[in-house]
Amino acid sequence: MRVVVAVTGASGIDYAVTLLKTLGEEKTLIVSEHGRRLIEIESALSLDEIGAMANVRYDDNDLEAAISSGSNEFDAMVIVPCSMSTLSKVACGIADTLITRTASVALKEDRKFILVPRETPLSKIHIDNMSKLKDAGAVILPAMPAFYTKPKTIQDMVNFITGKIMESLGLDHQLYEKWE
Numbered sequence: 001m002r003v004v005v006a007v008t009g010a011s012g013i014d015y016a017v018t019l020l021k022t023l024g025e026e027k028t029l030i031v032s033e034h035g036r037r038l039i040e041i042e043s044a045l046s047l048d049e050i051g052a053m054a055n056v057r058y059d060d061n062d063l064e065a066a067i068s069s070g071s072n073e074f075d076a077m078v079i080v081p082c083s084m085s086t087l088s089k090v091a092c093g094i095a096d097t098l099i100t101r102t103a104s105v106a107l108k109e110d111r112k113f114i115l116v117p118r119e120t121p122l123s124k125i126h127i128d129n130m131s132k133l134k135d136a137g138a139v140i141l142p143a144m145p146a147f148y149t150k151p152k153t154i155q156d157m158v159n160f161i162t163g164k165i166m167e168s169l170g171l172d173h174q175l176y177e178k179w180e
Contacts, residue, residue: 001171002026004067004077004106005054006099009034012081012118012143013042013050014154018162019080020053022173028067028074029054030099034083060097068101076112076169077102081143084119084126090138091129107136114168116161118143139168149176 003023007016009032020027029051031039039047051057058065066072079086079099086099095101106113115138119126130140141164145157156176163175 001076001169002028002074003169004028004030004074004102006030006032006077006079006082006086006102007035007038007050008032008079008081008083008086008099009038010081010083010118011038011042012116013038014158015116015118015143015161015165016080017043017045017050017053018155018158018175019078019165020050022162022166022175023171025055027054028056028058030058030060030067030102032060032083032086032097032099035060038081058098060099062098063101065098065102068098068105070105070109072105074106074111076114077106078114078116078165078169079103080114080116080165081118082115084117084129087115087117087133088125088129090115091132091136107133107138110137112139112169113137114139114141114165116141116143116165141165141168148179
């Protein structure tokens with residue numbers, strides 16, 4: 001499966017890092033300007049180290065990148081973490097960056113499209129935009145870890161959300177034990 005992973009400026013870089021480590025071989029990474037700042041603030045890893053986990057890495061300003069076209073056949077896109085600004089732009093059809101343009105392609109080509117927002121609380125505008133995207137075919141997967149898995153570490157909680165992303169992609173994982 002060819003998956004595009006986009007990182008925006010919402011808190012939660014560990015979700016993206018764990019997803020990149022868990023996904024198969026065909027993965028493309030885009031990091032927004034605020035996503036770069038997020039990496040500096042939250043991660044012990046550098047942008048280059050995270051970028052090395054992907055086969056291809058694009059700058060968010062590169063609107064001529066192959067993935068910005070519907071003729072480029074990636075299978076899925078995950079925006080993780082997804083800022084409300086990015087979510088709102090996509091919901092309104094604004095495609096002014098590579099991330100929002102690729103999201104537009106994912107929606108118009110009926111490809112698997114997952115957004116992992118990490119904002120709380122939510123305003124009515126946030127909820128309305130999520131509803132618009134759900135109606136358009138996106139999967140809205142908020143970063144809301146469960147506790148029935150009895151997490152002992154922050155990584156256990158990150159693994160739960162990453163496992164849910166993998167399940168939404170239709171991919172197997174060993175990130176947490178499923179409810180029996």
